Structure formats: C-alpha cells, structure tokens
Amino acid sequence: MEIDITLNGDDVTFEIARSDTLLDVLRDNGYTGAKRGCDTGNCGFCTVIVDGDPVKSCIRPVSQLAGTEVETIENLGTQDDLGPVQSAFVDNSALQCGFCIPGMIMRSKALLEENPDPDEADIRDALSENLCRCTGYEKIIDAVQDASTRMSGEADVAADGGRVSTDATCHGCDCLEGGSDK
Amino acid sequence: MSRTDDPDSEDKTTDTEKIAESNPIHWDEAPNNRKAPNERRTVSHSEEKDDAKKIVTGEAKYTADYAREFPDLAEAEVVRSDIAHGVVTDIDTSAAEAMDDVYAVVTPDSPEVPEKPYTSAGQSYPEPSPWDLRVLRRTVRFVGDPIAAVVAEDKDTASKAARKLDVTYDEYDAVFDTAEAMEPDAPQLHSADDVENLQPGADYERNIEAQMSGEIGDVDAAFSKAEESEDLTVIETEWETPYQSHCVPEPHTTIAHRDEDNRYHLISSTQVPYHTRRQLSHLFDVPIRDIQVSKPRIGAGFGSKQGMITEPLTMALTDAADRPVKVETTRREQFHALRNRRPARVELRSVVADDGELEAIDMEAVTNSGAYGPHGMTVASAVGKKPLPLYTHTPNIRYEMTAVHTNLPIAGAFRGYGAPQGHLAVEGHMDEIARELDIDPIDLRSRNVISEGDLEVASGILKDKEYGRRIRSCGLDECIAEGRAAIGWDDVDQPEADHLHRACGMALTIQGSGVPGEELGAAHIKMNEDASFILQTGAVDIGPGADTVMAQIAAEVLSVPPEDVLVQPSDTDISPFDHGAYASSTTYITGQAVKKAAEEARGMLFEFASRMLGEPESAFTVDDGAVISEITGESVSIEEIGYESMYGDEVRAQVMGDASHCTEESPPPFGAQFVDVTVNEETGEFEIHDMVYAVDCGVALNPALVEGQIEGAMHMSYELATGDGITFDEDGQPQTLGFRDYDMPTTADQPPLTSLIVETHEPTGPFGAKSVAEIPVNGVPPALSNAVRRAVGVRIGDMPITPEKIAAALDDD
Numbered sequence: 005m006e007i008d009i010t011l012n013g014d015d016v017t018f019e020i021a022r023s024d025t026l027l028d029v030l031r032d033n034g035y036t037g038a039k040r041g042c043d044t045g046n047c048g049f050c051t052v053i054v055d056g057d058p059v060k061s062c063i064r065p066v067s068q069l070a071g072t073e074v075e076t077i078e079n080l081g082t083q084d085d086l087g088p089v090q091s092a093f094v095d096n097s098a099l100q101c102g103f104c105i106p107g108m109i110m111r112s113k114a115l116l117e118e119n120p121d122p123d124e125a126d127i128r129d130a131l132s133e134n135l136c137r138c139t140g141y142e143k144i145i146d147a148v149q150d151a152s153t154r155m156s157g158e159a160d161v162a163a164d165g166g167r168v169s170t171d172a173t174c175h176g177c178d179c180l181e182g183g184s185d186k
Numbered sequence: 187m188s189r190t191d192d193p194d195s196e197d198k199t200t201d202t203e204k205i206a207e208s209n210p211i212h213w214d215e216a217p218n219n220r221k222a223p224n225e226r227r228t229v230s231h232s233e234e235k236d237d238a239k240k241i242v243t244g245e246a247k248y249t250a251d252y253a254r255e256f257p258d259l260a261e262a263e264v265v266r267s268d269i270a271h272g273v274v275t276d277i278d279t280s281a282a283e284a285m286d287d288v289y290a291v292v293t294p295d296s297p298e299v300p301e302k303p304y305t306s307a308g309q310s311y312p313e314p315s316p317w318d319l320r321v322l323r324r325t326v327r328f329v330g331d332p333i334a335a336v337v338a339e340d341k342d343t344a345s346k347a348a349r350k351l352d353v354t355y356d357e358y359d360a361v362f363d364t365a366e367a368m369e370p371d372a373p374q375l376h377s378a379d380d381v382e383n384l385q386p387g388a389d390y391e392r393n394i395e396a397q398m399s400g401e402i403g404d405v406d407a408a409f410s411k412a413e414e415s416e417d418l419t420v421i422e423t424e425w426e427t428p429y430q431s432h433c434v435p436e437p438h439t440t441i442a443h444r445d446e447d448n449r450y451h452l453i454s455s456t457q458v459p460y461h462t463r464r465q466l467s468h469l470f471d472v473p474i475r476d477i478q479v480s481k482p483r484i485g486a487g488f489g490s491k492q493g494m495i496t497e498p499l500t501m502a503l504t505d506a507a508d509r510p511v512k513v514e515t516t517r518r519e520q521f522h523a524l525r526n527r528r529p530a531r532v533e534l535r536s537v538v539a540d541d542g543e544l545e546a547i548d549m550e551a552v553t554n555s556g557a558y559g560p561h562g563m564t565v566a567s568a569v570g571k572k573p574l575p576l577y578t579h580t581p582n583i584r585y586e587m588t589a590v591h592t593n594l595p596i597a598g599a600f601r602g603y604g605a606p607q608g609h610l611a612v613e614g615h616m617d618e619i620a621r622e623l624d625i626d627p628i629d630l631r632s633r634n635v636i637s638e639g640d641l642e643v644a645s646g647i648l649k650d651k652e653y654g655r656r657i658r659s660c661g662l663d664e665c666i667a668e669g670r671a672a673i674g675w676d677d678v679d680q681p682e683a684d685h686l687h688r689a690c691g692m693a694l695t696i697q698g699s700g701v702p703g704e705e706l707g708a709a710h711i712k713m714n715e716d717a718s719f720i721l722q723t724g725a726v727d728i729g730p731g732a733d734t735v736m737a738q739i740a741a742e743v744l745s746v747p748p749e750d751v752l753v754q755p756s757d758t759d760i761s762p763f764d765h766g767a768y769a770s771s772t773t774y775i776t777g778q779a780v781k782k783a784a785e786e787a788r789g790m791l792f793e794f795a796s797r798m799l800g801e802p803e804s805a806f807t808v809d810d811g812a813v814i815s816e817i818t819g820e821s822v823s824i825e826e827i828g829y830e831s832m833y834g835d836e837v838r839a840q841v842m843g844d845a846s847h848c849t850e851e852s853p854p855p856f857g858a859q860f861v862d863v864t865v866n867e868e869t870g871e872f873e874i875h876d877m878v879y880a881v882d883c884g885v886a887l888n889p890a891l892v893e894g895q896i897e898g899a900m901h902m903s904y905e906l907a908t909g910d911g912i913t914f915d916e917d918g919q920p921q922t923l924g925f926r927d928y929d930m931p932t933t934a935d936q937p938p939l940t941s942l943i944v945e946t947h948e949p950t951g952p953f954g955a956k957s958v959a960e961i962p963v964n965g966v967p968p969a970l971s972n973a974v975r976r977a978v979g980v981r982i983g984d985m986p987i988t989p990e991k992i993a994a995a996l997d998d999d
Contacts, residue, residue: 101485143893
C-alpha cells in the first residue's frame with residue numbers, strides 16, 4: 005500500500021507494508037538520522053516531530069499517519085549552517101557517541117517551540133523519555149538552556165554561528181533560514 | 187601468577203630494592219613533553235569533537251546506516267535457548283526453510299558454522315580467557331544461548347521463520363548462585379575436555395573458571411598478632427553487586443559480505459577491529475589477510491563491544507546465504523543474551539592500629555562469570571588488583587579470587603573492569619575502620635594512601651614475580667581538597683525535621699592507563715600540499731572523542747590547528763595496528779604513538795626547511811603553521827614545504843611519520859568521589875543533593891571531553907549503587923528485557939553531577955596525560971553507602987542501596 009505524508013516540507017508518497025512503523029519507512033528511504041535503539045518506545049533515539057509533537061517513530065504505525073507533517077533531523081541545519089539547537093549541542097560538548105543525539109535534538113526542538121523559556125526542571129521533565137548513556141545529561145541540559153537563549157535572541161549573533169532568530173530579518177549576510185535576502 | 191593449590195606460591199622472595207631501582211622516580215622525559223599552560227596551542231583546550239557537526243545533523247553513519255549500500259542485503263534473526271541448562275536434541279527447520287524469501291536456516295550442524303571453541307573476549311594474544319564458546323551451541327547454559335539463525339530478505343521474515351523452528355531439549359538442572367555452584371553436587375556447566383586455553387586454577391567440576399591468590403608480607407601472622415594485642419583492631423565486612431547492563435545506545439550490529447576479491451569484509455560496531463580480525467581468522471581458519479574489519483561511528487561500547495559477539499555468526503551467515511548479511515541485535519537481546527557487568531561478592535578483613543595505620547588487608551572475591559568465561563580471570567583479578575594499590579603501603583596484603591560459572595548471562599568487560607566491585611569493598615571498608623576507631627574518614631585515608639614518588643606493589647599481588655611501578659604523578663590530596671570543598675564536607679546543615687539526616691560520604695578511586703607491557707598502538711601521519719595532515723591510527727573512537735584527542739596531539743607537535751589533522755576511522759586494511767579501545771589505553775598508548783609519528787613528520791619539515799633556507803635542521807622550530815629558524819628568524823610556511831616536498835626541483839619526498847608505542851608503564855589516574863545525601867529515617871527514602879568527582883588524569887588534553895567522561899561514568903556508577911540491575915526468576919528466566927524493566931537514570935531522576943579536574947603532569951604520558959575513561963565509574967557505590975552510614979548509622983553493603991533496605995536495616999538496629 006501507499007501513503008502520502010508531508011516530510012520535511014515536501015509532499016512524499018511511500019510504499020509501505022501494513023506492519024511498518026514510521027521508523028522503518030524513514031530508515032528504508034534514507035532518513036537514517038533517526039536511530040533504532042529499542043523498538044519498544046523506551047529509549048527515544050528515534051524521536052521525530054509529527055504535527056508539532058515529538059513522537060517515538062519506532063512504535064508509531066506509519067499507516068496511521070496519512071496526511072500528517074513529519075519533521076526529521078534531516079530538516080534542521082546543515083553542517084555548514086547549523087540550526088540553533090544543533091549548534092548549542094556542539095558548542096556545549098553535549099554529545100559523545102551521538103547515537104541518541106538526533107532524537108534528543110528533535111525532542112528539544114519540540115520543547116522549545118512549545119515553551120521557549122524552559123527552566124531546568126521543565127527541560128529535565130521534557131527530555132525524560134530520551135535516554136543518553138554517555139553524558140549523564142549534564143551538558144545536554146546546558147545545551148537546551150543555551151539553545152533557548154539563542155532562539156530568544158538574547159545571545160549575541162557571533163556566539164550563534166552567525167545566526168539570528170527566525171523572526172528577524174537579515175541584511176547583507178549569507179547566514180540563515182530566518183532571512184532570505186543575501 | 188600463583189595458584190591457590192600451588193605450594194610454591196608461598197615461596198616468593200622479595201627484592202623490593204631491586205624493583206625500586208629499576209623504577210626510578212626520575213623519568214627521562216622527551217623534550218617539549220612538558221608545556222606550561224600558556225605554551226599549549228591545542229592540548230588542554232576544549233576543542234570541538236571532530237564528529238560533532240555530523241552527529242547533530244544526523245549524518246554520522248553507524249553500522250546499520252550502511253545497510254543501504256548493499257542492495258541485496260539479507261537480515262538475520264538469532265534463535266536463542268529458552269531454558270537455562272540442557273542439550274538441544276533436535277531442531278526441526280523444515281517449516282522455516284519452506285517459507286518464501288528465507289535464504290538460509292543455520293544450526294550447529296551447518297558446514298558454514300565452525301565447530302571450534304573460541305573466546306569472544308577481544309583481548310591480546312594469547313587470550314587470557316578460556317576458549318569455551320561455540321558460534322552456535324548444542325549444549326545450552328543460559329536463557330539466551332544462540333542455537334540457530336535464520337537469514338531472510340528482511341528482519342520481519344527472518345523473525346517469522348525463526349518462530350517456526352521446533353526445538354527439542356533435554357533439560358538439565360541449573361544453578362544460579364556462585365556459592366551453590368561450587369558445591370560438590372551442583373550441576374556442572376562445562377567439562378574441562380570441552381574447553382581449551384584453560385585459565386589458572388580452573389576446576390570445572392566445581393564450576394570454577396579461574397582461581398588465584400597472592401600475598402605480600404604475612405597476613406596470617408598479622409591477624410595472629412592482632413589477637414594478642416589490644417592496640418590492634420580487626421574489622422570484617424562483606425559486599426555484593428548485581429548484574430549491570432552496559433545499555434549501549436547502539437545495539438551490536440555487524441554487516442558481513444565478500445568483497446570483489448572474495449575477501450571477507452565486516453563493517454561492525456566493535457571496540458577491537460584487530461583483535462576481532464585475528465579471532466575470526468583463527469576460528470574460521472581463514473588467513474588474516476582475507477579478512478577486513480572496518481569500524482564506522484560506534485554508538486558507544488563501555489566494554490560490551492570488546493566482545494566479538496555478532497561478528498562470527500554474521501560471517502558464517504554471509505557464506506550460508508551467499509549474500510551480504512546484517513545481524514542487528516535487539517534491545518531485548520542486549521539485556522539478556524549479550525554481556526554484562528559481573529556480580530561480585532567480596533569479603534574483607536583488616537588489621538588496623540589505634541592510630542589508623544593499616545597493618546593487614548585480607549580480601550577475597552567471588553565473581554559470577556555467568557555461563558561462559560570471557561574476561562573471567564582478568565576481571566576477577568582486577569577486583570583486588572585495581573583498588574588495593576591505593577593502600578599499597580599496607581605491609582601485609584592477601585588477595586584471593588574465584589571466578590565461578592552459573593546458568594546466567596555471560597559477563598564480559600565493562601567500564602571499570604572489576605574496579606567498581608573492588609572499590610565498593612575497599613572504600614566501604616575504610617569507612618568502617620574510621621567509624622570503629624572514631625577517626626575522620628578522610629584523615630584515615632590520608633594516613634594510609636599512596637602518593638607521588640611511591641613504589642606501588644599491590645597491583646602485582648597475583649604475579650609470580652616481584653612487581654612494582656613508580657607513581658610519578660598523583661594529585662589525590664588536591665582531589666580530596668577540591669572535592670571536600672565543593673561538596674561542603676565540613677559544613678553540612680542538618681534539616682530541621684528530626685527524621686531527616688544529612689551527611690556526606692566519600693571514596694577514593696584509582697585505575698590504570700592501559701595494560702602494562704601488553705598493548706601496542708601505532709600511528710601514521712602524512713602531509714597534504716595545503717599543510718593539512720591525514721592521521722591514521724588503529725585507535726578506536728567509540729564515542730568519547732579519541733579521534734579528536736589524537737588530532738590535538740599531532741597538531742600540538744606540528745603547530746597547526748587541530749582541524750587541519752584529519753583522523754581516519756580505524757580499519758584493519760588501512761590503519762596501523764592497535765589493540766583497540768579498552769583498559770583506558772587510547773590517549774596514553776596510541777596518543778604517544780601519534781606524538782612520535784608527528785615528531786617524525788616534523789623532522790622531515792625541518793629537513794626541507796634546511797634545504798630551502800640553507801640553515802641546519804637543528805635551527806628550526808614550528809610555530810603557527812610555519813617552520814622558523816631560531817637563529818635568523820627566517821621562516822617558510824608548512825604549505826610551501828608541502829608543495830616543495832611533492833613538486834620541488836631538488837628533493838621530492840612525502841612528509842610523513844610512523845611510530846609505534848608499547849610500554850611497561852601504566853600510570854594510575856586518581857580521583858575522589860563525594861556524595862551528599864539526606865536520608866529519611868522513617869521510610870529509608872533518600873535524596874542525593876550532589877555528586878562531586880575530582881579527578882587527576884594528568885594533563886586533561888581536552889577538558890570538555892574529560893568532563894563528559896566523568897559525568898557519564900558517574901551516571902553509570904550511580905546506577906550501580908541504586909538500580910536493581912538485571913534480575914531473574916527462579917528458573918533463570920530474565921526479568922529485565924527492555925529499558926522499561928531497567929533502572930537506567932533519566933533526566934528526571936539523575937541527581938546533579940559535578941566534575942572537577944585537578945591537573946598533574948605524568949612524565950610518561952603524551953603532554954603529561956593519563957587516562958580518564960574508566961576511573962570515575964568506581965566511586966558512587968562506596969561513597970553513597972558511606973554517606974548513608976554517616977547519615978543514619980546503617981550500612982548497606984549489597985547493591986543496590988534502596989529505601990527498603992535502609993528502612994529494614996534501621997528496623998534491625
């Protein structure tokens with residue numbers, strides 16, 4: 005059977021089996037940023053965003069997702085032009101083996117869209133379904149707090165890799181998603 | 187090494203002076219190895235991890251992400267024993283074989299599956315682990331033993347086919363407790379006839395995989411003296427730890443195929459590509475040259491991927507199915523069928539003088555190897571050998587260890603390697619001494635503990651020859667001072683409520699930097715025209731940032747930015763040899779090889795500069811991308827030399843360097859763990875306010891990465907102290923089959939972690955570095971147990987520490 009979804013802003017049609025999960029379909033089609041860590045919805049390494057909500061794609065039957073908007077890590081910034089959550093993770097050394105990080109970043113992005121100014125307790129609560137074995141979470145919490153600051157425009161632009169907040173305009177530079185003029 | 191039953195083992199002649207002489211305090215340190223902080227260009231800077239950007243974009247490729255490069259890739263399902271002990275008398279494969287898209291059903295009888303025994307340990311050669319495993323097993327010894335496998339077009343089909351296998355067993359009695367397993371009438375797991383490469387003290391009729399003991403001084407005499415003296419006190423304690431899962435984020439995965447030269451090529455999540463290649467060669471009788479093992483990004487290892495677990499089966503299956511095969515384990519398999527931290531029971535007795543001076547330590551450990559023996563002898567040895575060096579000045583020390591088989595999952599290597607179990611006993615015991623003698627726990631330790639300049643002999647307690655290593659760097663005093671201040675040791679505010687009691691506990695920690703005299707790291711570096719360098723090492727970055735640190739070491743020598751040193755991932759066809767990522771060795775061993783290789787390349791830069799500027803080679807130094815004459819101030823950029831070396835008129839030669847490093851030295855890093863806890867005496871519930879760990883790892887080559895090691899290791903250490911571990915029912919059936927059944931701390935329940943770095947300088951390490959990857963995993967169980975003891979007076983010595991146990995112990999009081 006086939007299914008139509010909006011994936012990272014593009015309308016796509018995937019050939020699927022009824023038993024496929026969203027993670028199966030994403031990985032089979034080259035979206036391998038989401039990782040398979042447990043297949044039971046307990047580790048969060050496969051977290052993507054569906055219609056604005058963080059979703060563990062390994063336990064979400066894809067057949068239920070017709071017409072939804074799915075966003076994966078591949079939709080965020082590139083290595084030359086990282087998004088604010090991504091650059092906050094890099095700059096805070098909030099990653100080691102990296103296997104949990106795409107899911108952790110998608111979870112953090114969903115949190116910050118919902119709550120742009122979370123305190124530490126909010127972050128710990130929101131991230132509690134995403135496991136990390138390497139970091140003890142300390143630097144990940146720091147990174148999400150830093151990302152919040154960057155996204156609210158409080159951080160200076162240089163610290164954010166030349167990025168300004170998405171609702172600002174950009175003049176005469178080659179930086180960002182937020183501003184289209186160069 | 188001396189065996190318990192060997193009468194000669196008591197006969198050791200001591201020659202400490204000779205040992206001290208051959209381990210002088212002075213070390214002939216290489217020039218420029220010691221740099222003041224302001225002279226360091228890139229070492230001791232928190233450089234960005236070289237794979238950070240591709241990780242946050244999702245582009246970093248782990249083994250399973252390579253599947254799409256093999257259009258005809260088949261997937262496999264492993265069929266595992268569902269009983270704890272018995273023999274498979276029949277496997278009916280017909281229904282599975284009849285299914286569409288099933289390419290092969292493999293059993294122990296299949297010609298592609300080797301019959302030979304082997305070890306999965308992934309250690310040096312000859313392996314210090316018994317060869318007691320078969321790729322697929324007719325005799326099953328725990329719930330999870332692999333007995334067959336199915337290869338099919340996809341995983342779903344393979345799983346469906348696997349469920350159609352009809353397995354008949356002859357079931358045996360099983361044993362799950364180490365003490366019961368050593369009883370004469372206990373079920374016997376292995377026969378010595380079926381095991382090769384037996385380890386010291388093996389007695390399979392009593393399910394003993396290995397047994398060793400060693401002694402310094404005369405422990406019995408010290409205890410006899412204590413009986414007669416009022417100034418000497420004897421303290422006895424007991425300790426226990428459960429099975430712990432590594433919880434590696436990336437499940438063990440291997441893709442195997444035959445390349446266009448018909449060689450085996452494995453892409454695999456391994457910590458030890460070279461050991462894996464050698465072990466596969468021996469197991470399959472395939473020449474080493476016909477096997478290539480490539481390591482992509484690894485989703486962490488913590489010792490579990492030192493185990494060669496998925497590789498042999500995948501190699502057999504690619505032959506059976508005649509196509510590329512991927513074996514990707516499930517989380518369920520990770521928890522019950524692969525590898526774990528081995529449970530341990532430790533008994534400790536000591537003799538101590540009234541002033542707190544240790545006269546004797548008598549330590550006995552029994553570890554549970556589970557069903558098979560990888561790392562059994564070496565980890566059981568390490569339970570004593572790792573922590574005892576803290577108190578090497580104790581004149582009489584004895585250590586006896588026994589590694590025992592039970593019908594439970596296989597234990598293997600796990601970050602810390604026996605040291606966490608041993609530290610619980612030794613550091614918990616120190617607090618019991620302090621309590622008995624009414625001495626401050628820190629003062630007691632300070633009176634007895636090792637320090638810089640000392641000759642450490644306790645780590646050689648199981649060797650058959652006298653052994654010693656000189657401690658050339660030790661920052662324990664500073665670690666204690668900084669940790670003590672950070673936790674507020676001297677200023678604990680008691681809660682107002684009478685039933686709440688707050689206290690700090692602490693524990694000292696020690697580890698090694700590589701296996702002394704065993705390991706080899708090698709490196710090759712070559713320059714491109716643009717003054718960038720390609721660095722090849724067999725170092726295996728499994729996540730902590732080893733590649734980044736290797737780049738920093740080379741960049742420091744060559745005075746270029748670290749991002750100009752491109753590090754290639756380990757691949758047995760390309761990289762120089764390396765023992766792999768274990769024993770906290772990479773920075774210390776391979777890092778030194780990288781340093782020497784970069785120095786050789788730098789020597790070639792000086793040769794070219796000498797010709798180009800007409801000055802002697804000895805005139806030159808490197809600074810900021812240029813070679814500069816210290817005599818005239820004339821300089822030539824490294825980029826100019828790059829072009830000259832390849833296209834010049836006079837001499838053309840690739841600027842490169844090669845080096846190996848192997849050493850008898852294994853300088854210990856040191857650290858102090860502190861825990862601040864409030865305990866509710868009515869319920870036993872406790873709240874941890876902070877966990878502080880201060881480490882001396884020599885010069886921290888990348889402080890942010892060092893902090894990451896401390897924080898991640900403390901998280902695991904906290905889990906060992908408070909989590910249930912892996913549990914089983916009375917038939918040996920695992921009760922922990924997923925993260926939902928396991929107490930891995932999340933962001934919501936992980937207490938705060940504070941990491942502190944104390945800098946010392948280790949003259950034998952690259953730019954003064956020692957190791958840091960394992961040591962911080964040792965401290966939380968004893969420090970938390972000690973804190974609870976100080977808060978409410980009860981001792982919880984068997985992990986985990988739970989409110990129920992505290993409440994029960996308070997009731998008993």
